[in-house]
Amino acid sequence: MGRKVVLTSKSIEGVAYMELLGPIFEVVKCFGGPAYRSISHHRKLKENVNDLKRKVNDLNIRKQDLEFRKEADIRCRRVVKKEVEKWFEDLERINIELQMIEEKLRVVSYFSRARLGKFVCQKIEEAKEIYHRGNFPEGVTIDGPPTTGVTFLTTKLEGEIDVKEQIWENLMGDEVGMIGVCGMGGMGKTTIMKHINNQLLKENQFDAVIWVTVSREFNAVKLQGDIACALECCLPENKLQWATVLMEVLERKRYVLILDDVWERFSLLDVGIPEPTLHNGSKVIITSRSIEVCNSMGCKVFKVQPLSQKVSLNLFLNLVGDRVLQHPTVKEIANLIVDECGGLPLAIVTIASSMRGVDDTCEWRNALNELRERVKSVKGLDIEIFERMKFSYDRLKDSKIQNCFLYCSLYPEDYHIVEEELIEKWIDEDLIDELETRQAMQDRGRAILNKLVNNCLLERVMTYNVKEEVKVHDVLRDMALSIIRGCHHFMVQAGMQLVELPSEHKWKENLEKVSLIHNYISQVPQISPKCPNLSTLLLQENHSLKRIPESFFDHMHGLKVLDLSDTGIYDLPNSISNLENLTALVLRRCSSLRYVPSLAKLTALRKLDLFDTIIEEVPRGIEMLESLTYLDLYSRNLKELPTEILLRLSNLQYLKTWMNRRGEEVAKLRKLEILLGFFCEIQDFERYAKSLLGQGPSKYWLGVGSPTLGNIRSHPWCSHLEDVEVDKKVCFINCEIGKEDLVVLPNCVRTLTVEACHDLKSLSNISLCRKANELKTCTISWCKGIKCMVDLSLSSCNSLQNIEVLRLRCLSNLQELVKGRVAAVSTSHTPAPPAIFSSLRKFHLFRCSSIKNLFSVQLSRGLQNLEYIEVNRCEKMEKIIASEEEEENHKEEERGPKVTTYVFPKLQTLHLIKLPELKSICTSGVMVPANSLQFLSIINCLKLKKIPFSIPRLETGQPTPPPLEHGYVHPRIWWELVEFDDPDAKDVLSQVVLEFSSEEDEE
Template sequence: MTSRSEDVCNGMDTQKNFKVGVLHEEEAWNLFKEMAGISDEGTSHPTNLQLTQMAVAKECVGLPIAIVTVGRALRCKNKYSWDSSLEQLRKAMVKNISGVDEKVFKSLELSYDYLESNEAKKCFLLCSLYPEDFDIPIEDLVRYVIGIELFDRIDSMFQARNRVYSLVDDLKKCHLLMGSEKEECIKIHDVVRDVAISIASREEHSFLVRCDEVLKERPKKDRLQKHTVISLKVNGMHWLPGNLEFPNLQLLRLDCNAGLRPISLYDFRQIIVFCNDLNKLSGNVKVQETPDSFYQGMKELKVLALSDMHSSLPTSFRCLTNLRTLSLFRCRLINDDMSVIGALENLEILSFAGSYIKELPKEIIGHLAHLKVLDLLGCEVETIYPGVLSSLSKLEELYVGSIFENLCKTNIKGAKAIIDELASLSNLVALDIVLIDIAFWQRGLVVEKVKKFKIVVGVSDFDYIPDPGKLSNLLNLQVQNVNDILETRLNLLLKSTEILYVNSRTKGLKILCDLVDEDGFECLTKLSLESLDDLKYLINIADGVPQSAFPVLEFLTLSFLDNFKGITSHECQLLNKAFSALKVLKIRFLSKLRNLWKGPTQLVWLGNLTSVEVLGCDKLESMFSLSIARDLVQLKDLQIHRCHVMEEIVSSEGGEHEIAAIATDKIEFPKLKELRLQLLPSFTAICKAMDAIELPQLSSLSLSNIPKLKRLCPTSDSESNYDPIIQPLFNDKVKLTTIEKLEIFQMENLMEIWPGKLQAKLKEMTVARCHELSSILFPSNSIKGMQNLEVLEVKNCQSIAVAFDLEGLVWEDGILDMALPSLKKVELSRLRKLTHVWKDNSPRIQGFQNLRSLVVNKCDSLRNLFSYSLAKLLVKLQNIEVTECGMMESIIGNEPNADDAVITNTIMLPQLSCLKLSDLLNLRSFCSEACTFEGSLLKTIKVINCPKMKILPSAFQRKLEQQKADISTSSQFHVLDGKVSKEMSKSSLSEECERKLIFVESARTSHARDFTLFFHFLNNPIYTFVGVGIHNDAEKLTKDYGLSVATTVDRRSLTAEYGMIELRNAGLKNLVREVLGKKI
């Protein structure tokens, strides 16, 4: 967290505050040169200009924001500009802005002054109208600047929008604005915003901005009258005074704060929730009437933006005859009276986004002869009267989204007639519309003038969420037959389509490119095809070679295409490299796909590919050829799941041209960070033909259910230094020193994980259901290279006898080093043969000093948890949990050949706060009677079903008395005079079963919306899924353990991990209803 005010940090009780200093002189000069485009030539004998440049850099006093903004502002400027800037910086005057340094202020002001146009300056100042850290929709700026008539000789919305985007880009280059995580939005740094507000408040601009908190005092009339732009947050319209004169006011923006969090105008997820709960909300919000004369003195007003207003429109609204932009966001008009809007004859932009309006009558909307934009996205509209749309002869942009869905259901004939009116809008160039059926789309609706569009056909309102801001040309089609696309002429839009979804059982569509002419999909950046039973190929080259194939395509998703065979219909050599812009590739459940590419692949270039996901392609043999793999220099994420015949990722076959393409015996994926391989029964290696695999940036590796995989990269017997039968998963030719997270599940033939010598950055490791692993999980030589390991989880590995082998843990120079110094959490479960967590023979062992939590469950051969000498190392151990270890006799056990002095030492676990011992049938003591135990922070003890345990350490009793620690017992269990009573009942399995058993008989996987999520859900090692003999199992659990089906799921942990919506999307809707007893 960073803040300009140390008081903010202190108020949040931060543990330690660090002051962020300025840059050193050399660092500052290097940054300044980069920003200003200054070369290093001639710096030994600097010219007058270079001396001035150095002086300007020094005036920025090492402040990064000053260096960046000034440097960018003066880039490519002449000497006169540099001299003038230096003079201005030296005359910097302290401005009364809390937390803003005077040099920072002057630097930002200088950058503002050097903006090349008044248009850019005005656009920048308009960004100050929003609350701090707000995601500012660029579309807001477009509609505001059109309203205030900022541009000369620009008449159309299309031209104005392009101009605004150009200005925003210039402001970002000057570092006065910055990007946002939300598409089509920008942000302004809080310091820059403070400076912008200061500049905007000057007399020549006369802005009034109070939008970070609700206005606490009524504004004074004499101060309001001079302003040209006002942005306020007020607690209801009634709070504002009436009878005011605003002779110069052009833009008024009011957040009426009707009990809702302020959100971006185009945050449509919030809008939809708002609309659905609008009636409930309005019942809780008191209606605040606007003073009837409020707008009477605003005759020059050109832009009015109201949000969260629950009020009627006053009669003085008719006085706004110069109004050009009206935005009512998330509002509700009391009495549904819109008649005053009809008087706004100069209105060009009208938005009801996210609001509730009962009807759109022709006699009101029809008077808006100059209207260019009508925005109804996220609206609830009960009635649209015939003739409304056709009367808007100058309309250029129409955003209606899914409002026709209810109309189409209740009045099919009337809805169809209204939609037909779109054909009469000769100036329409932008359209956003959702239709529930292709039958509502008439042939005449598509015209060549439509430049921007989002057209969704056959998709329900549940699946459709409007996107914010500038339209990307999108088609989302669910139609029954390919002829529906051709007959409605929707295919004419494909040439300019940027995003295309076709996701229904569309009959007759065998080759996608048959829908377009020879130029193909020139603008397509995102393509998703799903459940197209007849589709076989994307590209048809039987009639000739296409000039290019998807030249700008960045995202490709192919799902549930039962007859899909490959990208091209025949072997080919494309004239231009295919898919050269592709970044993300997802292929799911393509049951007949054997190879993505046919024939020679050296002309297929995937150099921009960053992410690949493959799921359920049972006949796919490999992913890439050698020549393609060579070019995967940007690949960061590779996930392959459930491909039954895949043997390798990179094919070692392909003819002489493939072998010649690789002149080395290694493969390198230089930027790969995550590799996940699951359920690959035939998989043996990444590439069988390569001797070495280099993954220099790999940070996460997950391997699950790959029975034939013994090592990632097979090495010839002549080169191997390992036993040919027992070989480690990693060897010296697989460069995996950067891995931070490792997951290994159900690897049936895996015997060894680590090579003899290892240097790793591993932080998290999980191993489960690997029954052939060697008896020692971490040999002493591998422990030396695990200095960063923090979390270790090992579950259900039947062969492991020792977790950490510390015997012989002596470094080559004879000095003992710290063993696993970063380890914080260890969880060992269902290790039936485990006899030692730590196996050591030297009291000199050092390490484990950061271990916080130790959990051991169902390790039947384990007699002790750790030794006395090990206990002394665990100075930060906070939690010990031991359950169902049948042979466990004591938590801290005697060491072989240890002398009495060691045994009688005091055991200190100074941070131990929680201890749970459960179902330990042979547990007799926590430690030896000769041992003195002290635990200074002990708060909670849980001892359940330990019938042979007689004595608790006295320290436990003292802490129980001092801190009133909670003893949890499922039966009558007491501590009296240091002894444990014999009133023990049978162990309750309810806690374990509530956590782990989930019945999935009713899960309808065929209707899963997200099969990847469903797949991961069923493979989650946390849960055990019961699907065979479900009713008998439930009856047995009920009879033997007092359980019922309704109590076999820990509802909180399950819903917290996945969430109700994700459970539904995973196809588990009925499971949620029956097991959790909750509808979604």
Template structure:
């Protein structure tokens, strides 16, 4: 009995010592626990920043539980002094300390198998200063930072400086700590392919690799979303032309919860609306003072000081750029080496009549520089279009010239006999005062490939000696109003393109016979009218016409274009057809025999009722032959001002290549389109475009599935 009591006393003493140890060591253990948990939290935060693909669930989840329990154990640095409570707390602290130490020792934090995010901002080449856009830059930046999350659209015409502005925004993110984990830059452009956008984002997130390459768009979107949903990000999309579906890309929509930003540039305010931006910011041309500062910067101080009159002349040239940064940059750099008053006055005298023309000039200046091997071969290409020339300009070395454009000038006569053995392209169109071209002018141009004399309304005949250029390879030859004498054309045996539209002299039988001698003709645009219309059209069925790729038929008075089955092969190469002001035609069933047709434009035909007539098709096809399915290669169909048009085709067609079906204006009776839910599903997205809301509302779709498919993607031509 005494032994039993002694054993009990010893066991109780050991039990009491253990409990006393918990209480005695409580302050020390609690301090150690707090220190250990801080170390573990630091490691936890580091891992959280580094993990990109999946949640680090195991230890992170247990750590969260440990944190909650510690907060319950110790609050405000005070623990209970009650023996019972202190013992309970002391034991839990001791156990928790061991678990934290074990958790920390088991965690492999040095190497994380998941991909790591790359640098926060990808630095891009950029000008140190943005002349004239400082205020706009500050306004955009303040707007972005105001709410902490945003989707912003910047819109404006081409060349106004949208990309430059967005690049500056990218730079400011690298200079300012906005708490963002990553800033991504993607150039979208016209072809806004989801796959390519995902690829650019994946490179910034470090997701690329063999596994990534095997995934489809949906799986890629999931991967991108899994990474970005846990990060505060900035996505900069440059030059978008249509809505970019962020969901399909995998980008979480900016919200107050994620604090992220999406900003983009576009030329269209409408695109901003489609992206969900109701208050986009317009990027406008520079104010006069800012434009002058930028122009001076590009021209350079030395040039401006080279003559007392140049600064004032330079201001006049700068004014012509109308504040467009791209024009100011390009023209300023072009004038940087012009140190004479004459050169500056010439720049002022150039005809810049429209903003669009100015933009074209800017682009042309850069294109010429690039095409001449960055200016090394500038003598090979001479472009003096729309500069008011009254005579052919002097050329130092005609032998070196390969391409020349003198279009849209005031030329009245073209004389001389230049030796141009390398000249392949000569553009002389739209010189409305031109009445005479010397035959000698073309005599030494043996390699001429492109010759354009169209829209020269005062030119009444071909140069008599043009046919003496026996070795010519002329491939483009156009004539226009009152250019009615076709005699001699047939001697241009290599002629490939002949444009005769709007010629006031009707195409008669004799002219047709002359033209049929052109064995290599590929492009022919003609007006067919007068009393011999039907015989005139027979030119198209001549054997020599089998290679024709483009036809334009204007002012045709015929009620019917007759095509026999035996002559149907004549249109096997035809790819483009434009028909206008043909008020007598009721149908275009002959297009059944154009299997390679890619483009069809029909307009201003008051009596046209059917594109392909079911009744006419049955009469011109062989009963024993297989049914001809039209428009298998058609890519674009445009219809306008056809008041009686009722049908394109009597039943739905597959349209495997059609990307655009445009009904522009004044086609009130066209209620049914030859479409069903399977039309245009061969890979090319088919979009119906319309010019009038009233017409779209009256369309009778094949079925509900067809309506749902096409109505959602219909686009207005004027928005």
């Protein structure tokens, strides 16, 4: 059938117009030139705009790829190239210009179409050029500059101030390049240099301040590696090139290199350290107990002298406490004790710490007599120092605490010992009394460690690791080793740069403990040491060690503790199977270990640690180890734990395994205190969770479901598996939760993570959060079914009142945070029930593309504890706070006096990033006090017209800046145009906010 065409008068006019314009256009086309291009711009405007959109879209896709590359590199401390930064800026500009073009297209007049069309064509060409430039075949980043240096924790300087000032004066001058600081051990050389190191970082006059502890066993390769690490530069595989590479890096810098605790002369040139000269302005400082070493290396020497009697007494009295001053006799004895310390700061500190809190005159007199007898009865400077130190050791009185201290000397000199691992070692060695629970033993270990720290026999060290660490002062370690040599038979060659195992004749029959920690031993020879009394063998951190011969353990039947952690060992010899007295077998991070022989005879074994190995089968005979209290079976290749094995291990207190477990099987382990486990079936998890309603582990990490990324071990959750002691965490991934009210959480759960559970509609649909009243942290990610977090018509979700951290990520269908009316804050004398999220401190919303309004005014009034808000890349977000009754309230305000509502009184951080539709932060009449505001980012929120900060004021009424540490806005031109509810806020904040132009990681 033919199609009927109806022509109106307007369409007839349009046809006539085109019939007239067509011939004209053809004539112009024949002549070419600007007129033709202008008409083309006019006719093809919409088509060209669509073409520009496609090209900009291609650019944005390329941008995402580049961002992934950039973010990965930034995490490796690399710096984005300037040309890449410029590329991102150009792309951002063309995105903004495209928005402008689209807005103009809706209102452009007939006569302006050609001009706009011309501009669009220019932008198309520009987009092509930007796309071409965005290839970056050589990468998007370059090696970043090294960090300036490391700041140290320091104690107050006493009598060392003068020598510190002399050293500083020579550092700042041009005459001296090499400086030596010498003095006996414990005199305070390192303390002085730590103060100078920190002052150098604060003054910022050098490109780098490099601190390296050299220690007794000098090794040029290790020193080169430590310097490279401090400079964050990569060295080639060929170690012969290291000196040349370091020389090239250092010659480009003006630096201070501090080499602490140097024991022998060495050549700077051989290591790759340029000789300090007036031309390069760099400095090298060494500390050493030997003035000969300082002189032989061409240093200007500064000797640290003993403290004067007055300074020594002040230091002693400050540490021992004010009680001493109240007893004239005790104070007199204290004076005499200080005399016996010989002005040695380390001796004063340790002895004063051991006498802290003692106010009995007899005890003070006895302490003085003991100290005098020690010093008089020995000859030799080192021995005198050791005897002064040993006074504090003896005052510990408890032999187990003393042995805990002596054990620390088994680690290398200046070694940072993780506190948790040290306590674990004390437990393994029976240095802590066997108590009913593991927690009780750890508490006892913590008390011992604190006592040693408080008595200055151990010192805590600053570290970038999350874990706390301690170390032993090298003088105290020497003292400990002298005590051990006097009454024990130990072989301690830890950190001695050994490349071979000590020869067989050194393995004496009376050996009790052997420590070869942190060496470079690559093989064990075919020897069979006859050491029937050997109870401890520590071989950890010999990364090159691959194999141990069968004969090695043949005559070590007394062995109780064997640690091969962090070695490259492939398999254990079968002779391990005969070590029937073994109580701890530690193989942590033996990432090449694939075979462990039968353990059936090791019935005394209490600890088996196979964390991060690649064994494929559970060691044979493990079911016979009924004494096991600690079992870590995390192995990337371990597939199955045979049924009923766990039921034989009824004494387990610590269990880590990623193999799927049956809930009732785990539930029968009634002594478990720490559990990391994984359940494929939600029913197994529920059976176990119900068992936790009674007595269960005090700490656990439970994974439920099947990861979308394939193997659970490759999932980001598992990036910190070594830190199993997370506090009561449950993670659901790719589970069918939400269809029925089946899932029960342990009441004590503190952290909940839900990922890729697409049947879940809201937390109200299931029993997840109805009784979990200790829940503090909740993270929901990639759940397509979620439209709201809380549906008040289904559940009150009382447990959400206790949540302190809420993270919502990639919820593509999330439309609102809370569905249903939130109860208003009570204005009567009767207290209202706690509001939803009333404990919330941190809130993150990332890539939730459907939500338009975040909080209602009613909900925001209950967020009195909120300190941190981040809303990032939510494409449709229009309002952070919006009232459902905004229009009605607006009318009420017109009838009566306007009342301002203040929300988020504790807000410290606000990040609003890439929210293209954001129009307002707060609805009319609502403001946010900036009294506590420390961090602010508003990036690419171009439609945001007004900012509702209320600036704090002095009593005089004058505005005062908030405590803002970092403030970033982009683009700056938007910031200049945006309005503020508080007229003073813009002037105050503009003084501190910076233009965000480097396209840093915004996630």
